[in-house]
């Protein structure tokens with residue numbers, strides 16, 4: 001099964017990022033800096049930064065005023081402790097971060113949509129994104145557990161997110177094959193998914209969509225002509 005840098009949670013983060021946009025419904029839940037903050041807090045909760053070290057001052061809960069990007073965008077040195085491994089995601093967010101993450105979302109969604117029909121194209125998107133984000137694998141240790149994790153050596157929120165999500169999708173493709181990435185067969189859905197099930201026959205994003213499709217099929221079979 002997936003482990004380490006292929007943590008299912010990172011895979012889910014990639015899927016959830018893609019699905020903040022619902023093309024058919026026209027819904028977009030990643031339109032503001034506050035929505036980006038919520039997404040990051042939900043997927044990288046403070047408790048996940050490592051139990052052994054204090055994580056420093058907690059981030060402000062008030063929406064942060066737009067400011068210039070803080071700090072250099074160059075390397076800040078390796079994130080060597082568990083506590084600071086998501087430091088790039090804790091900083092105050094700006095409109096620039098939002099724009100970058102929205103651009104990343106397009107890449108992640110394209111990978112999820114294309115992989116099963118154009119795996120080479122999806123791989124090119126992944127590799128390009130990993131290069132741009134300066135993705136760096138690191139070996140982590142916590143209590144008795146060792147794992148590898150891919151992060152970015154920059155301090156940009158979007159590059160951390162790119163390194164995490166694209167490497168997770170790369171691992172799924174390398175482990176199970178590109179057909180495990182897909183788009184919901186529900187005619188009014190088009191949400192993306194990653195199928196980590198044993199038999200790999202997932203067609204719908206959720207049970208709700210699968211149920212809706214089976215009800216529709218039943219009705220069409222039994223409706224008078």
Ligand SMILES: [Zn+2]
Nearest residue numbers: 184189205209
């Ligand atoms: Zn669906």
